[in-house]
Amino acid sequence: MSADRDRTPSPRVDVCVIGAGPAGALIAERLADRGHEVVVLEAGREFDFDSRIDRMERSIRPAHGGLSVWEMGGERDAYSSTGEWFYPLNTARVKGVGGSTLHWQGMVMRLHESDFETDSRFGVGDDWPIEYADLKPYYAEGEKVLGVAGASDNPFAPPRDEPHPMPAFEPSYSDSLFAEACENLGVTMHSVPNARNSESYDGDSQCVGYGTCKPVCPSGAKYDATRTIDDAREAGARVIDRVPVQRLHHDDAGETVTAAEYVTPDGTTHRQEAREFVVACGGVETPRLLLLSESSAYPDGLANSSGLVGRYFMDHLFAGTGGVLDERTRQKHVGFLTSGTHQFYDDPTVGTEQGIPAADADRAEMTPMKLEFFNYAGPSPVEMALDGETWGDDLLGELREGYGNSIAMGGLVGQRPRKDSYIGLDPSTTDDHGNPVPEVHWRVDDATERAIRRANDIQRTILEALGAEITWQVGPEDTGPAYHHMGTTRMGTDPTESVVSPRLRTHDLDNCWIAGSSVFVTSGAMNPTLTIAALALKAADHIDDAL
Amino acid sequence: MRLTRRDAVAALAAAGVAVGGGATLLSDSPEKSDASPLDDGTVATLVAAAEVLYPSEVEDTEPFVTRYVQRRNADEPDRATAVADTVAYLDEYTDAWFDAAFASLNPADRDDAFRRMGVDTADPDPDGSDVERLRYYVVNELLFALYSSPTGGKLVGLENPRGNPGGLGSYQRGPQS
Numbered sequence: 001m002s003a004d005r006d007r008t009p010s011p012r013v014d015v016c017v018i019g020a021g022p023a024g025a026l027i028a029e030r031l032a033d034r035g036h037e038v039v040v041l042e043a044g045r046e047f048d049f050d051s052r053i054d055r056m057e058r059s060i061r062p063a064h065g066g067l068s069v070w071e072m073g074g075e076r077d078a079y080s081s082t083g084e085w086f087y088p089l090n091t092a093r094v095k096g097v098g099g100s101t102l103h104w105q106g107m108v109m110r111l112h113e114s115d116f117e118t119d120s121r122f123g124v125g126d127d128w129p130i131e132y133a134d135l136k137p138y139y140a141e142g143e144k145v146l147g148v149a150g151a152s153d154n155p156f157a158p159p160r161d162e163p164h165p166m167p168a169f170e171p172s173y174s175d176s177l178f179a180e181a182c183e184n185l186g187v188t189m190h191s192v193p194n195a196r197n198s199e200s201y202d203g204d205s206q207c208v209g210y211g212t213c214k215p216v217c218p219s220g221a222k223y224d225a226t227r228t229i230d231d232a233r234e235a236g237a238r239v240i241d242r243v244p245v246q247r248l249h250h251d252d253a254g255e256t257v258t259a260a261e262y263v264t265p266d267g268t269t270h271r272q273e274a275r276e277f278v279v280a281c282g283g284v285e286t287p288r289l290l291l292l293s294e295s296s297a298y299p300d301g302l303a304n305s306s307g308l309v310g311r312y313f314m315d316h317l318f319a320g321t322g323g324v325l326d327e328r329t330r331q332k333h334v335g336f337l338t339s340g341t342h343q344f345y346d347d348p349t350v351g352t353e354q355g356i357p358a359a360d361a362d363r364a365e366m367t368p369m370k371l372e373f374f375n376y377a378g379p380s381p382v383e384m385a386l387d388g389e390t391w392g393d394d395l396l397g398e399l400r401e402g403y404g405n406s407i408a409m410g411g412l413v414g415q416r417p418r419k420d421s422y423i424g425l426d427p428s429t430t431d432d433h434g435n436p437v438p439e440v441h442w443r444v445d446d447a448t449e450r451a452i453r454r455a456n457d458i459q460r461t462i463l464e465a466l467g468a469e470i471t472w473q474v475g476p477e478d479t480g481p482a483y484h485h486m487g488t489t490r491m492g493t494d495p496t497e498s499v500v501s502p503r504l505r506t507h508d509l510d511n512c513w514i515a516g517s518s519v520f521v522t523s524g525a526m527n528p529t530l531t532i533a534a535l536a537l538k539a540a541d542h543i544d545d546a547l
Numbered sequence: 548m549r550l551t552r553r554d555a556v557a558a559l560a561a562a563g564v565a566v567g568g569g570a571t572l573l574s575d576s577p578e579k580s581d582a583s584p585l586d587d588g589t590v591a592t593l594v595a596a597a598e599v600l601y602p603s604e605v606e607d608t609e610p611f612v613t614r615y616v617q618r619r620n621a622d623e624p625d626r627a628t629a630v631a632d633t634v635a636y637l638d639e640y641t642d643a644w645f646d647a648a649f650a651s652l653n654p655a656d657r658d659d660a661f662r663r664m665g666v667d668t669a670d671p672d673p674d675g676s677d678v679e680r681l682r683y684y685v686v687n688e689l690l691f692a693l694y695s696s697p698t699g700g701k702l703v704g705l706e707n708p709r710g711n712p713g714g715l716g717s718y719q720r721g722p723q724s
Contacts, residue, residue, distance in 0.1 A: 053563035060561075060710055061691060063671040063683050172718045198715075208712040219712065333707045333718035375718060381703045382694040382710065386687050389667045392658070396602035399694075399703045 007240050007264040009272040013037040014547055016260050016274035018245050018289070021099020022529060023515035023536040024280035025228035026145065030540035032235035036547055039272055040229070040237060041262050043244035043285075044095030045071075047102070049226070052218040059215050062386050069215045070094040070102055076244075079284075080426040083442035085480075087315075092483035093282060097241055100282065100483070101224040101529065103215035106195040106336065108148050108530040110139045112158050114346050115368065115414075115524035122364045124447070125416055128521040129493045129502040132158055135534045142533035143193075146223045147201045150193030156342035166198045168338075169207075172375045173330040175339040177407065181465040182341070186352030187458075192337045192372065195223035195529070211376075213335035243270075246433060247293040248277065248512070254297030256511045263433055276543055280515040280536070283313070283485025287423045287518060288438045290489070303489075303506035303514075308499055310423040312487035313442060314415045314523040317479045319369070319452045321459035322377050322408030323468040329407045331377045340372040345525060348454050356461055359454050366451040367414040368525040371458065378406025407468050409459040412482050413451045414525035415444055423488050442481070449476040484528045486520040504539040511546070515539045548604055550611035554696035559618055561695035561710030584627040585620050588650075592634045595650035597689045599657045602702065605693070615692045629673065633684040636677045640664055661686070 015031050017024045020042035032038045047055075047070070058064035067073040072090045081087045094102045113132040118125035140162055143150075150164035168191035171179075175189065182189050196213070197206050207221040217224070229239055243262040249271070250257050259271035279286050287310035293302035301309050344350065348366045351358035359366070381399045388395050421443040425436040456475045463470060474480075492498025495507035500519050506512040515536045517528045524531075585593075590613055597612045620627035634649075641649045641660050649657060661667065664678050671683035691710075693699040700708035704722065707713030 053560070056710060057561065057563055057691075060695070061671065061687060063673060063687070169715070170719050173721050174718075176721075207715060209707055209714050209718070210712050211707065211709040328704060328722040330718065330720070330722065332705055332709060333713070334715070335709070338718075380709050381700065381705055382691065382708050385690045385694045386671070391600040391661075391667075391686070391690065393602045395600075395690075396604075396702055403703050403705065 007243055007270070009270045010037070010039050010238060012273040012275070013039050014274065015039070015276045015278060015543065016041065016272050017278040017280060018260055019099065019280035019282065019285070019516075020097045020225065020229055020239060020241070021280060021282060021516070022101050022225040022228065023532050024099075024278065025225040025232060026533055026536040027278050027280065027515055027540045027543065028237045028239075029228050029232035029235055030537065031543060031547075032232050032237035034544055036544070038232070038237040039274070040232070040239040041243050041245055041260060041272060042097050042239065042241045043281075044097065044241065046097040046239075046241045049220065052216055055216045056210065056212045056218050059212055060382060060386070062383070066091060066215065070096060075432040078429055078431055078437045080429060080437060080439045081442070082426075082439055083421065085442055085444065087440040087442045087481060089284065089438070089440055092481065092485070093284070097229055097239065098224045098226040102226075104224075104529065105214045105527070106222045107527040108143070108146060108193050108195045109370070109526040110158055110160075111524040111526050111531050112346055112368070115522050118522050124364050125522050126492075129491055135531070135538065136161070138534035138537045139530060141537050142530050145228065146195040146530065146533060147197060147204070148193050148195055148530070149198035151191045154190040154342060155188060156190075156345055164193060166201055168192075169194060169196070169198050169336070170338065172334075172338045174375055174377075174407065175373055177325070177329060178339070178373045178462065178466060181462055184354060185356055185462060185465055186354035187341055187356065187462060188343050189339045189341055189373070192340045194336055196336060197221040207334075209334050211332060211335045244433065245289060246435065248279075248289065248302055249293075250295065250297065250302065250509065254295070255509060257509055276511045276513065276546060278513045278515055278539070278543065282516055283488050283518045284423050284438050284440065286514060286516060287488040288425065291425050292435055298508070303499060303508045303512055305508050306496055306499055308490060308497070310488050311419050312417040312490055313421045313423050313440070313485070314417055314487040314520070315442065315481035316412040316414060316484050316523060316525060317444065317448060317452055318410060318474055318482055319413050319455035319459070319479060320408060320410040320474040321456055321463055321470060322374070322406060322472050323463055323470040324405040325407050325466065325468050326405070328404050329377065331375060331406055332380050332403070334375055337372050337375055340370060342370050344454075344458060345370055348451055355465065356458055359457075361450060365447055366454060367416055367448050369411055369413045369451050369455045370525050371409060371411040371455060374408040374410055377408035379403060407463065407466065409462060411455045411459065412525045412527070413448060413455055414523040415448045417487055417490075417522060418443060418445055452476045452479055482527075484517065484523070486517040486523050486528060489514050489518040490521050491519040492521065503542040504535065505542065513539055513543055548698055548702060549606045550608060550693075550696070550698050552610075552614065554698045555611050555614040555618075557711050558615055558692040558696040560712060562619055562691065564618055584624055585616060585631060589631050589634045590616060592637065592648070592650045593685065593689065595657060596685050599654050599661070600686060600689050601693055604702070605698075612689065612692070629680065630684050630688075633677070633680050637681060637685065
């Protein structure tokens with residue numbers, strides 16, 4: 001199915017969803033399935049599935065920049081990065097039907113109970129107004145919708161009541177190299193849950209091993225939100241692409257949103273009216289749309305009487321260590337991970353009796369971390385060949401020298417929420433419609449930097465136990481974001497301290513809901529999409545109640 | 548190491564050419580497809596280039612390249628024109644420097660021609676200068692075909708290189724040699 005060619009608005013509908021990423025798609029599908037009339041407005045376009053192999057080639061061949069794979073960049077996507085660290089925003093997102101799941105890695109873990117209670121447990125950050133138990137049934141449902149391949153072999157994972165919908169992917173040969181070192185060090189390895197088909201699932205192909213999961217899966221075995229958009233359409237939802245919403249309008253009393261104003265590719269402006277509005281544009285564009293929708297009633301931006309729209313911008317940070325072994329390690333056969341360890345997640349300071357020293361720090365001085373064993377360490381031969389300055393036997397010699405013995409660990413470290421890390425508007429630069437571009441002012445705290453160092457120490461210990469020669473490390477000085485935008489319309493019970501309620505409705509407006517990682521109160525260190533899905537399913541229930 | 552018809556199918560799949568054409572490609576006939584707009588001289592020049600670009604232990608380069616470039620450019624007249632124009636530039640260059648078309652040169656002179664024109668350090672750019680387009684449409688095109696195929700991958704110990712849908716078996720296996 002393709003996007004609606006008629007881009008004129010529908011007569012006032014039950015629900016207008018802004019954004020066709022996973023959060024918006026799930027809400028649209030759930031509400032349409034319950035008989036509500038739903039229109040989805042998406043700023044980007046709908047990509048032809050058959051174009052994915054061409055996009056894969058673009059991702060491999062050096063002539064085509066990474067942004068060209070999903071056609072990001074240009075005036076439409078202009079932004080400013082003003083924080084202490086540069087933020088590569090357009091590398092971090094995709095605009096289009098499916099949103100950033102078009103280029104995501106597909107790792108889907110539940111947040112831990114501790115992530116919801118960092119203030120109560122450790123005296124840092126803030127507690128969520130909901131608990132893990134509140135989300136648990138939604139996590140299970142999200143795993144079904146996304147099609148998660150996983151196993152219940154992770155002793156550090158939060159409680160669950162049912163197995164994953166599909167069996168986990170088998171461990172890699174590379175995992176087996178880590179296994180002995182980890183066992184000797186008292187580090188427990190376990191499977192990694194993937195939103196990727198380990199077997200045929202709901203009509204979609206089993207993974208066939210293209211190896212280019214990020215940024216594009218040509219087989220469709222990796223979940224992306226186009227699947228859910230298709231389901232939403234089948235349930236009766238209408239999806240319109242290439243219609244960036246410019247602002248939201250409200251009634252005279254400032255109590256309800258009345259219309260979403262959008263522009264079509266030919267420059268025509270329309271208003272979509274609805275009973276309920278869902279803003280699901282991601283952690284950057286959601287606060288931006290609210291800020292752009294300022295009015296006399298909301299001079300600092302719609303739903304922003306707290307002044308917190310855009311504040312507490314968080315991401316996860318990468319920590320990695322790698323090197324070479326004196327044996328073949330079998331990397332780059334697939335583009336996903338099969339093993340990790342969450343042993344140091346709830347308390348990164350703990351050590352093991354067998355050889356991981358405890359950190360000289362309190363738990364409150366660090367953020368959570370998860371560690372992973374790479375299946376794609378080192379260079380890819382085909383990409384080395386295309387970037388090389390030689391050919392023939394000389395090139396083959398270089399490839400054999402460069403490929404084959406690499407080994408590495410990665411990991412994500414959570415970031416503590418801080419008010420002075422924010423998404424704002426930069427009025428000095430405008431997009432293709434004359435709107436101020438997003439200003440990304442990203443700041444990271446000392447606890448996060450300590451946790452990155454701690455992750456590096458554990459990684460180094462494991463790799464040295466394996467006998468690797470360490471050749472690189474990504475630590476606090478050269479780390480970067482994992483492209484998980486969180487925290488910019490945080491959830492809470494106090495309207496002066498948060499933007500949305502535990503039901504995901506804005507405190508200020510009765511019919512304005514927010515779905516996505518922008519409502520996260522803390523980051524945890526788990527990839528956020530499963531939690532985005534769980535929260536979207538929760539929001540759908542609440543919106544259904546309101547209707 | 549012998550390049551097979553299946554390697555050509557795999558390379559074409561990585562290049563976005565419908566694998567539905569694989570049945571034709573797996574037939575015994577290596578002749579060009581009716582839809583291919585590349586003439587024999589252009590194909591011969593590409594084969595001659597591959598003989599220099601590919602390592603010496605690769606066998607059966609000619610049928611592999613012929614199948615690959617014919618199918619790759621079928622139904623893509625703009626791409627085929629760009630390839631033909633780039634090959635024509637290559638022949639003009641070697642005519643000027645070596646008094647012969649590229650395919651007529653011995654392998655050492657073909658290698659020398661590539662290096663003289665700076666294709667070894669040129670950025671691949673389909674819209675760039677003559678040499679940049681040569682790097683894109685000839686050198687990188689042929690290297691992409693080889694190293695995204697199973698046989699190309701095996702040359703470096705990777706049976707399932709990026710871009711090849713080689714399944715879920717190889718990542719679990721240990722070294723094969």
